[in-house]
Amino acid sequence: MENTIRRLRFDASEMTQKDLAAHVGVTRQTILAIENGKYAPSLELAFRIAHHFGVGVEDVFIYHDD
Numbered sequence: 001m002e003n004t005i006r007r008l009r010f011d012a013s014e015m016t017q018k019d020l021a022a023h024v025g026v027t028r029q030t031i032l033a034i035e036n037g038k039y040a041p042s043l044e045l046a047f048r049i050a051h052h053f054g055v056g057v058e059d060v061f062i063y064h065d066d
Helices: 005-011 017-024 028-035 043-053
Strands: none
Touching (some): 005 028, 017 043
16 A cells, blocks of 8 residues: 655645644654555555545555555
8 A cells, every 4th residue: 555645745735743643643653664664554544544534545545455
């Protein structure tokens, strides 16, 4: 699975990982791990991230059936 969080943060006035983490209720390290593909967020967190950017979950997280 890949994600577009880094691009979405950049498009949102270069929002920091720390700022996004505060908005969605996790640590900066969690956002870093998700961005780097080291951690798959819960469904609830995925929706919170998408909602924060005003997009659908499918616009943030892309699943590849390999």
